[in-house]
Structure formats: structure tokens, C-alpha cells
Amino acid sequence: MFAAAGHFLRLFKIARTLARHDALFPLDLLAVPKALATALKLLTVFNRRHVNAAIPPGERLAHALEELGPTFIKLGQALATRPDIAGDDVAEALTRLQDRLPPFPGAEARAIIAAELGQPVDALFSAFDDNAVAAASIAQVHKAVTTDGVQVAVKVLRPGVREAFGRDLSTFFWFARLMERRVPDTRRLRPVEVAQTFAETVALEMDLRYEAAAASELRENMEGEPGFRVPRVMWPTTSERVLTTEWIDGIPLGDRDALAAAGIDMNALAAVLVRVFLLQVMRDGFFHADLHQGNLFVDTQGNLVAVDFGIMGRLDRKSRRYLAEILRGFHTGNYRRIAEVHFEAGYVPRTKNINSFAQALRAIGEPIAGRRVRDISFGRLLAQLFQITATFEMRTQPQLLLLQKTMVMAEGLAMYMDPEINMWEVSPPVVQGWLADNMGPDAYIRETAEATLSLLRYLPLIADELEKRAAVLTAEGIVLHPETARLIGESQSRHLRSQGAALWVIAALLAVLIIILN
Ligand SMILES: Nc1ncnc2c1ncn2[C@@H]1O[C@H](COP(=O)(O)OP(=O)(O)O)[C@@H](O)[C@H]1O
Ligand SMILES: [Mg+2]
CATH class of the missing domain: 3.30.200.20 (Phosphorylase Kinase; domain 1)
Incomplete structure (x- = not known):
């Protein structure tokens, strides 16, 4: 009981800080019940005075999190890599969180x-x-x-x-x-x-x-x-x-003047960054995922040096193969193949129509096809891809989202060093090498085994009716079909209705606190 009171008070302080920055909107995201949300939003009415309405919601949230301290700064950084949860604009604003x-x-x-x-x-x-x-x-x-x-x-x-x-x-x-x-x-x-x-x-x-x-x-x-x-x-x-x-005795990457004075070839440095980043992602599956100017230096020999290894990304072989196939698919305009990759890997439920999926992929692929390669951002392309896969009920792996964000960061840095850089021209040797290694005869045997396994996994679901009503397989195992989940939810909510009263008590308590503290 006392523990609950402690949590409750801490929660209240958090809510008040969020309210002061007019940043209570994540409540809608959490589907917090109306009673509680309304009580919390009342706080906004009392506290909002100092907030500049011109500041976008994501930035307001970022300021609130900075004020709330280390845990919340980390939470904000984590949310920055999850546009699927926070939404694109908020996630983007959170990447600029001051640490x-x-x-x-x-x-x-x-x-x-x-x-x-x-x-x-x-x-x-x-x-x-x-x-x-x-x-x-x-x-x-x-x-x-x-x-x-x-x-x-x-x-x-x-x-x-x-x-x-x-x-x-x-x-x-x-x-x-x-x-x-x-x-x-x-x-x-x-x-x-x-x-x-x-x-x-x-x-x-x-x-x-x-x-x-x-x-x-x-x-x-x-x-x-x-x-x-x-x-x-x-x-x-x-x-x-x-x-x-x-x-590391070096010049910070952000210090352009010092780098110029030292005679550093920025174009060569940009190529190094892209090459080593893609090597880390595609060859090793282990990449630096906090690539911003503050973590990069150029040493006295002209080497690019990275520091700060607190956030690293890992990609297993399957994810890397998936990425390589997608890259190749967009490169060659084979949208049907990209769609198949998603279905074969079990990323997109079998209940979805593969042709509609391929069509959606074409919609993001074709506008790029006419453009100069250097105007294409692989990071943005991935972002668009994940938006589409989400509408096809693919649950994107957090590690792939982290990669996508880091990719945007790496591309931004490369462009900063060399505005004329042609990302795809720098990347092919790495990516092509990976494709050759992973799609040769050995890989073919592995793939056939994988395909057989995936077929076996689907056997129990062949009955159409069952597939619709019970469950669908995804990369992460069995996921309830939305319809089934809804039915379960309904039966559960009947049990839970009585407990709804507890939320009203919390709401009332909040209201009292608001009155006392304001
Ligand atoms: N090995 C190093 N050599 C020189 N400076 C470093 C080194 N490691 C860290 N720093 C300096 O300290 C700063 C903070 O370190 P970092 O590891 O990035 O910590 P944080 O996780 O707080 O960002 C870096 O931006 C850099 O200026
Ligand atoms: Mg750092």
C-alpha cells in the first residue's frame, strides 16, 4: 500500500512536469482511460501558462523529459528510435534531446x-x-x-x-x-x-x-x-x-574550420564513414548506433575515430539477409520479390495479399527510380518501408528500427562532410560482397532448409477458417488474429468492469491533489 502511494506520488510529479510543458499527449497514445486522462489534463489548465504554443509537441515533450532527469532522458532516447510507438514527428523531435x-x-x-x-x-x-x-x-x-x-x-x-x-x-x-x-x-x-x-x-x-x-x-x-x-x-x-x-587526440568532427586548417580531405572521410558503417551493419551485424558529431573525431593521422559505445545495434543473419534482399529489390525494381521476402520470412501475416503489398512497395520504389542515386536516402527508404509494413501488420523488430534511425544519422553526417556524396556508389562493394557471400550455393542449401522449415511452420494453419479465426504466424511466433484478440478483450473487459471503479478513485485523488497543490 505504501509502495503504491510512493509510486502514485512519483507519477503525479511526472504528470505535473509533463503538464507544465503541455506534453501530456502521450496519455492518448497509452489509451489511458478517459477519467484519468481528463483529471491529468486538468493539470494542464492550471500549469500551462508558461508554455509557448508555437513549440511543436515533440519538442515540448523533449523539454519535459530533460527536466525530469536521467531516466526520462534515456526513455526519450529510446522512444526516438520507435516511431511506431511515438509517431514520426515526436520521434524525430526526441532525437534532438539534450543530454x-x-x-x-x-x-x-x-x-x-x-x-x-x-x-x-x-x-x-x-x-x-x-x-x-x-x-x-x-x-x-x-x-x-x-x-x-x-x-x-x-x-x-x-x-x-x-x-x-x-x-x-x-x-x-x-x-x-x-x-x-x-x-x-x-x-x-x-x-x-x-x-x-x-x-x-x-x-x-x-x-x-x-x-x-x-x-x-x-x-x-x-x-x-x-x-x-x-x-x-x-x-x-x-x-x-x-x-x-x-x-583520442583529435579534432571534433563538428569543428569544420579546424578540420579545414588541418588539411583534412572531408570527401575521403565521408566515404570512410559510409564504408565502415555498412561493414558494421552488413558484415558484422554489430554497429555503433549513436553516430553524431559529438562522438566522432579525426586524429592526427587523419583517421576517423568513434567514441561512446553505450548504444550499439545488433542484427542477426536473417535480418541482414532481409536487408540485402530489400536493397537489391529496390535497386532492380523487383517489388514482387521484396514482397515475397516479407512473406517468406513470416514478417507479414499470410492473411495479407501479396499483390497489394507489392503494389504498396512500388509506390515508394518508383518515385526513387527516376532520381539521381545520390538523392536517395536508404534510411528514409527504410522508414517508408516500415510505415508500409506496419499497415500490413508487420511488427518491425526494434533492432531494425534502430538501424533505420542510425542509417539516417550516418547519411546526414556523410552529407555534412561531402554534400555531393553518392551513397550508393560508395556502398555497392560492401553490399555486393555480402550478397555474393550469402546468396551463393551454400546459402542456397541453407535457404532451402529454411524454406522447408517455414513451410512446416505454416502447415497447421493451412485451413483458411482456422487462419482467420485463431492465429497467424509471424517472425516472433504465434500472434493472435485481431478478431480473436478483440473477442478475448471483450470477455476480459466484462470481468474488469468492476475494477474500473478503481480508476475513478485515482482520478478523484488527483483532482484533490491538484486543488491542494495549486
Ligand atoms: N577516448 C576519448 N578520447 C578523447 N575524448 C573522449 C574520449 N572518450 C570520450 N571523450 C570525450 O568525452 C565526451 C563524452 O564521452 P562519451 O563517451 O561520448 O559519453 P556520453 O555517453 O556522455 O556522450 C566525448 O564527446 C568526447 O568529447
Ligand atoms: Mg557521446
Whole structure:
């Protein structure tokens, strides 16, 4: 009961901050019941005064999340990669979320390092700069020199940030469970599962050993790639709350003037970025998914260097093959083939019409066909594709959405470096190589086996009636047909009607709080 009161109060504070920024619209998204939503929206009436109506909703939400602190900044970043949940405009606005906070004192950083590594900072490093180089919601970075004289960047987790996450996440779970139990409509968005995924991602970001491992894996994959470098991890001075990497003496990618003064060939650099990004995606299935100017540098040898491995994407072989086939399909204008890929992989339910799907694909493919290749954005093409697949009831994998967002970022950066860049001209060797490796005779045997398996999976569903009424297979297993889900929902809602009263009690409590606090 007391726990519930605590969650409730925290929820109330969140709602108030959202209201102050006139950013309560996600409530509609969550299908929050009318009574609760109305009570919460009343808050807006009392609080909205300071809001500039000209600011678009996505930005208002971004400001509210920034004010709410680290958990919410991370939540916003996660939502930025989910236009399927947040909507295109809001997701786009959330990509510009500010993740810079005032630094915490160097003395606190020293205390954390000493506690983590069991030795005072002066014993671990021969020099340690107390002024942080950069400070964000989760961590900040200090420049230091190891006892062997190597310059390093020491990333230290913000004090208390893990505890704050724990508290906020338990409220998220409480709210998600409440919604799922009381409001059957929200089940479509699987709130508990979403909270679970979010909690897992954040847990990984809260443990800097995972980031160290990601840096290490990427460095290994990129070994020997000309023009690109990943800093080395210093494991002896790395632990859960401390990450030490080799210091990159470089010019930030955002500093055009300095790059020009250093005589850097920006066009060559753009080609390097596109090539290594596509290698990471298509060859390794492990890519840097936070590609913005602040995370990229050009070192003294003219290499492009990436830092910050907190957000990485992974694509399994099946997804990579899917991407390659789609790329090839659009390239050759074979829309029927692209449609088949979706059906064969079980991404789009068998109940959908393959010809209509191919037609929808043609609608996004043909306008591109007449254009110069350099005007085509593969990231935007994927975004359009996922919009279409959503209307055909394909549940897009979060990893593919992350790729799509990162692709847009990578393309944006490449264009910034070389406005004339021809993305498709830089990419074919990589992509063609992948197509050859994965669609040769060996791949054919694998594919045949896969096709047989997929046929077996569909056998139980051959009866048309059953297919319509019971369930359809997707890549993720059996998903209830909407009609069936509706029937179940209806029978459940009969049981739940009595519990609806609880929501009215919450609404009334909110109303009281509003009156007391305003
Ligand atoms: N190895 C490094 N060498 C030089 N500077 C670094 C290094 N790692 C991080 N930095 C600096 O610290 C900033 C923040 O580090 P980053 O890993 O990007 O943390 P965040 O997750 O907070 O963005 C970077 O933008 C960069 O300026
Ligand atoms: Mg960064």
C-alpha cells in the first residue's frame, strides 16, 4: 500500500512536469482511460501558462523529459528510435534531446574511482584532471595519464544515478502493470514488455563494463580497416562505474574550420564513414548506433575515430539477409520479390495479399527510380518501408528500427562532410560482397532448409477458417488474429468492469491533489 502511494506520488510529479510543458499527449497514445486522462489534463489548465504554443509537441515533450532527469532522458532516447510507438514527428523531435548536464565535482569522481578500483586515484594515474571534459546524464569524462604515461579518457558514472533509475523503473513497472490489468486496450502496446526491454537496455548502460566490451568487440571487427579507429580499452582501470580508454587526440568532427586548417580531405572521410558503417551493419551485424558529431573525431593521422559505445545495434543473419534482399529489390525494381521476402520470412501475416503489398512497395520504389542515386536516402527508404509494413501488420523488430534511425544519422553526417556524396556508389562493394557471400550455393542449401522449415511452420494453419479465426504466424511466433484478440478483450473487459471503479478513485485523488497543490 505504501509502495503504491510512493509510486502514485512519483507519477503525479511526472504528470505535473509533463503538464507544465503541455506534453501530456502521450496519455492518448497509452489509451489511458478517459477519467484519468481528463483529471491529468486538468493539470494542464492550471500549469500551462508558461508554455509557448508555437513549440511543436515533440519538442515540448523533449523539454519535459530533460527536466525530469536521467531516466526520462534515456526513455526519450529510446522512444526516438520507435516511431511506431511515438509517431514520426515526436520521434524525430526526441532525437534532438539534450543530454548535457552540469558536471559533478572532480572530488566525487575520484571517490567513485577509488571505491571501484580499490586504490586512490593518485596511485592509479600519474595525472588526473578534476575538471570534466564533458558531462551527460549518466556519466562524465575526465582526462588522465596512466602510471605508464599513457593518456586516457576516464568515464565515471554519475553518483546516485543507478539508484534513481531503480526508483523510476519500479514506478514504470507499477504503472505498466496497472495499465495492463485495468485497461485492456493498452495491451496492444505491451507496456510491461516495453518497460522490461527499457529496463534491460538501461541496466546495460549503467554498467560500464558492457560499454568497454562493446568498444573492444568493435575495435576487433574494425582492425585493419583503413581510415577508421576505435580507442583501446584499458581493462585494469575499468569496472562497473569506471571506463578507461585510450585518449583520442583529435579534432571534433563538428569543428569544420579546424578540420579545414588541418588539411583534412572531408570527401575521403565521408566515404570512410559510409564504408565502415555498412561493414558494421552488413558484415558484422554489430554497429555503433549513436553516430553524431559529438562522438566522432579525426586524429592526427587523419583517421576517423568513434567514441561512446553505450548504444550499439545488433542484427542477426536473417535480418541482414532481409536487408540485402530489400536493397537489391529496390535497386532492380523487383517489388514482387521484396514482397515475397516479407512473406517468406513470416514478417507479414499470410492473411495479407501479396499483390497489394507489392503494389504498396512500388509506390515508394518508383518515385526513387527516376532520381539521381545520390538523392536517395536508404534510411528514409527504410522508414517508408516500415510505415508500409506496419499497415500490413508487420511488427518491425526494434533492432531494425534502430538501424533505420542510425542509417539516417550516418547519411546526414556523410552529407555534412561531402554534400555531393553518392551513397550508393560508395556502398555497392560492401553490399555486393555480402550478397555474393550469402546468396551463393551454400546459402542456397541453407535457404532451402529454411524454406522447408517455414513451410512446416505454416502447415497447421493451412485451413483458411482456422487462419482467420485463431492465429497467424509471424517472425516472433504465434500472434493472435485481431478478431480473436478483440473477442478475448471483450470477455476480459466484462470481468474488469468492476475494477474500473478503481480508476475513478485515482482520478478523484488527483483532482484533490491538484486543488491542494495549486
Ligand atoms: N577516448 C576519448 N578520447 C578523447 N575524448 C573522449 C574520449 N572518450 C570520450 N571523450 C570525450 O568525452 C565526451 C563524452 O564521452 P562519451 O563517451 O561520448 O559519453 P556520453 O555517453 O556522455 O556522450 C566525448 O564527446 C568526447 O568529447
Ligand atoms: Mg557521446
